[in-house]
Amino acid sequence: MKRMAMAFVAASLLACEDSALDDCAPGLDSCAGTCVDTRIDWSHCGACGRACGEGIGCFGGVCTSPQPMSIPRSGHGVVVGPDERIWALGDSGMPSPTGASEAYDPSTNHWTPLPALLEKRRDVLVAVNLRGAVHAIGGQRLNVPLDTVERLDVSAETWTNSAKLTSPRGAPAVAVGRDEKIYAAWGYSELVGEPTIVPTLDVFDGLKWTAEPAPPPEVIPRFGAVAVGAEDGSILFLGGCKTGAALGMTAVDAYHPDTKTWEPLPALNFPRCAAAAVVAPDGRVFCFGGRDASGQESAAVELYDPAEKEKGWQSAASMPEPRAYMGAVAAGDGRIYVVGGWVYPNSLETTLVYDPATDRWAW
Structure with missing residues (x-):
């Protein structure tokens, strides 16, 4: 029984x-x-x-394998557009940028053209405004930093000019916060000799940019840092460069918009300038590649879990090849797409795909 x-x-x-x-x-x-x-x-x-x-x-x-872009790109912007495709905007375009843009659909594994930027620019960072528009922010053209911002609405077929930054910024660190504002920090305002670093943080509320005061002395303004909007509402700024040699830094700083205060976070294990960073669907922060303390492009990847600060940064599977000046995004399929970049002496057209759940790459 x-x-x-x-x-x-x-x-x-x-x-x-x-x-x-x-x-x-x-x-x-x-x-x-x-x-x-x-x-x-x-x-x-x-x-x-x-x-x-x-x-x-x-x-x-x-x-x-993931399809490569139609042209090599470095110093470009990469973002998930309102149509859920991955947009690559602008390029280094040696000897001058072209403004050409294209979009990748992970479901079909194909890149297709997008409208070209109005202003040919490189060292451009982009952010998705949560109201359904993509912004191409700052950058430089022919070594002249830009304060211009372009906007493309989901229903539009051409870019339009948006409100300008409070000052020109080449290679700023840009992210969207949980408060539906865009944060653009630091970057350079002059590129003759040693770069002149912009010390302030610009905040865009959908209508205009305003400059927040310079951070406290322990936070070092730099260019070539990367920024992400964390799940707790803070903006994390990772790595960067202090000198024209573009040698990487390990500093990680969090800005808290609600209190307008800064907080030092555990440093990266490896110095990084012109890296890429992404918040994965589970809230972990991944940092990819960049230029190290000797100026060499790196393939190293590390991750940080804000819920376990005491563990600091942990190693993850390295990229299949080193690169800097690339873009990266977390797509709707839960994977991270690392697009283009630079490894001396060439820009890259390749697309790398990382699965954070399995710590595995496709290329």
């Missing part, structure tokens, strides 16, 4: 499991007891059990 009862319970559990598996959301399939999207799942690509090999990702249900 006891065995019969146990068998009944086991059968009931299996029935419940089968019922749960039958309840996968539309677009998902049941594979190995888990609901997965076979269009993008690297272990079940196109069909259950069809795993993609090392260095290969799953795009549109096909195991393949």
Whole structure:
């Protein structure tokens, strides 16, 4: 009798499991007891059990490499647009920038053209305004830093000029805060000889930019830092450069918009200038590549969990190849896309894809 009862319970559990598996959301399939999207799942690509090999990702249900951009880019802006595609804006365009832009659709693994920027610029950082517009902010053209900002609405086909920064900023650190404001810190205002660093932080509320006071002495203004908006509402500024040699720094500082105060955070393990940083879907912060203390491009990756500050920065899987002056974003599929960049002596057109859940790369 006891065995019969146990068998009944086991059968009931299996029935419940089968019922749960039958309840996968539309677009998902049941594979190995888990609901997965076979269009993008690297272990079940196109069909259950069809795993993609090392260095290969799953795009549109096909195991393949991520498509490169149409042209090499470095010093460009990368952002997830309102259409959920990954936008790459501007480029170094040696000997001068071109303003050419394009967008990548992870579901089709294809890049397609976007409207060119009004002003040909490089060292441009971009941010998505939460009201559905993309902003291309600052940068420089022919070694002249810019205070101009361009805006592209989701329904528009051309860029328009937006409110200007309070001062020209080449290679600023830019992020969107949880308060739906854009924060642009530091950068350089002169690039003749040693760069002249802008000490202030500009804040855009959707109408105008205002300059916040310079940070306290322990926070070092720099150019070539990267910024991310953390889940707690703070803005994190990572790495950067102090001199024209573009040698990396390890400093990490948090700005708290609600109190307008700064807080030092655990330093990076590796000096980084012109790196890329992203907040993953689980709230962890990843920092990729950049130029190290000797000025060499790096492939190193590290991560920081704001919920576990005491652990500091931890190592993650290195990029397949070193690079600096690239862009990176977290896309809707939960993965991080590292786009373009520079490794001496060339700009890069390649797209790298990182899965933070498995610590694995596709290239």
